[in-house]
Amino acid sequence: MMIAGAASVTEQVCRSCGGSHIDTFLKLGTTPLADRLPVSVDDDQEEPAFPLNVAFCCDCSLVQITETVNPRILFADAYPYYSSFSQALLRHSRDNARDLIERRNLDANSFVVELASNDGYLLKNYVEAGIPVLGIDPAEGPAAAADKIGVPTRLAFFSRELAEKLRQQKMRADVIHANNVLAHVADTNGFVAGIARLLKDDGVAVIEAPYVEPMIDHCEFDTIYHEHLCYFSVTALDKLFRRHGLYLNEVKHLSIHGGSLRLYVEMREHVGASVTNQIAHERARGIDAIDYYLDFSATVDKLKVELSTLLHRLKASGASIAAYGAAAKGATLINTVGIGRDLVDFVVDRNTHKQGKHMPGQKIPIRSTEALLEAQPDYVLVLAWNFLDEIMEQQAEYRARGGKFIVPVPNPRIV
Template identity: 45%
Template sequence: MTTARALHHRRSTCRGCGGTKLASFLHLGETALANAFLRSEAEFAAEKRFPLEVVICSECSLVQLVDVIDPEALFSNYLYVTGTSDTMKVHNAEYAQTICGLLGLGPNDLVVEAASNDGSLLKHFLARGVRVLGVEPATNIAAKANADGVRTANEFFTTASARSLRTQYGAAAAVIANNVLAHVDEPVKFLAAAKAFLRPGGVVSVEAPYIEEFVEKNEYDTVYHEHLCYFSISALLAICERAGLRIFRVDRKTVHGGSIRMYAKAVEEAHEHAPAVLELARAERGRGFTSLARMQTLARAVDKQKSDLLALLRRLKSEGKTLGAYGAPAKGNTLLNFCGIGTDLVPFTVDKSPLKVGLFTPGMHLPVYHADELAKRRPDYCLILAWNFADEIMRQQAAYREAGGRFIVPIPTPRIV
């Protein structure tokens, strides 16, 4: 895969405020890139590993990684295709409905999505008669989107590309960044680029995993090299201020284990953040989302989850039970790597994404089989790595359950369901 070309550097400044007071609280070890699946056993020996360490900025409270991998290496042939999950289809339909309703969008309006992936979200705007433009750096995925009728420019989203695309396609009524802001090394520049694309009255909408679940539900497996920031509303406010945006609304969403969606306008049109948003930021400070001491408590809970999960899997194995796993998401690879769960404990995983079937997971090298294989191989217990889709997976795998198979949900604390 592409990891051999990966360039790694370590930041010494906060990517939210530029400050230098970064306090480390969680080190998940040297791990392989969570989306760098391997094609064959011959690739195992040359696999690269990079430190995975989480810090909090003492000034703006942004929780973030300091180890940065060259995005060309990370994203140029990315395997995560958003269109594969039923849950995301429902979420995307709602997203388009909300934006269209909020802005009263029609056939003359343009919606731009930065890092639009396979166009799964933009298709819902097309269905509502709105013009769309995706901007997607992964060549294979941009090509798929274009083939599916979602106009997509194959490039990184920067101020330069935003200006040039704006000249070509017109200004945007809305620029959407869905589950991408946390993946960019310079979020202030990214949001400034989104702002540069807007027409007067336009809105930037950003959805990102929310730090509440990371802190309170022990979701450390959402830490992987691509996922550089773990946003609180407090930290987002500081980033938006530096990007010339003001937040007027924040919604909570259940996707990706819990997310926030914010809506912002140019500072020239909204001089202050909305009072309700500032109140949300005050409330999260009271819950420790901006505190180093709270993050250190989380780190202790993470260590306990690891020892509990390993104890459970080893006990089941010692009792002669067979094991398998469901899903091959990035988060699953963090969990497998950090806990040291290899094929000796869990011999395989299964996944619905045809792009992952036939490959091996990064780091721990579990072979990935088609989802139908779970019911055929029928291990006694199945560890759900894509636990944020646990309900959907268990519904789809009713045959496996009826045949006596049991599921293990690893997060926040390991439990058999």
């Protein structure tokens, strides 16, 4: 648990079950924060760095990093992630809202809450349908952007205490969305307890989180950074929810972010086959035991060497290289592989809040996507490989002029 005021703490026990059998299976070294983009190249002051070690809990199967960085440092002012810069994510979110409006017969008398509502990318779909909503998010810029498009947003970290306060104000939710936030909260149990308090008795929490299975199988090690405290399996999630009187009743697989889970969690227990089958699958594959994770470190090292060798070879042959996507995962990739300005000239990103800044650690400048056609580098390393299809489509002209993409995971390849 976080000590108020400390920049970070090293956890000695499991974030979920509190057990002390947590075995570290991957060490990525000390890295800067992935979503803290330096404004200037010279100022090392603005770049605190923290250890990035990944561990497995032998009691409840949860995969987690052991360092907890103070959330006020992680998500404070200038948090640069805005969901609305990906068309694929916007479509994905709209479909999710429409499906729930239909399945749950939501209308003007319903109430939908999103925890970590960012710039309102999801809740705006409910607002358009005349359904009352409340967004909760601690990051000032994205929260202000949400308010601006008519998504009422409370600037706060969601917690058990906030849920209690909202409940006292007679707020109970028919639907609680929580996308890519469960893994981000230091007080995992407090957050889930808060969901249980805020949900109506017949409400549903619809939660999305990256799935640990593809992360391991496809070597998506770059999705490990300090914001991501947990890497969930269904086995670990089921135990976490039950501890708070909640039931994981349905699970869906999503391709977003390299392979995610969408969880349907309710107060009433009626666990469906999608959940029991997935838990059986995890048991059969050993995802609930440490052995499954033991090769990962060697696989990651192999990828790091292959990618570094490829980039150095291309550079030595006279090629110019840029990168696409100032993604948080890009920060892990470039800092753990050691990809600096000697290899990559610049990074492009559509997010106007990132442009003009620099990649953490390596300080590679971030420019607008137009820079690709202006400079026409020979290769573009795709840091946001999870949006490869969208990026390839959008960069058809760059490719038509002979430009090539380098995709780093699961194995470095040129497309």
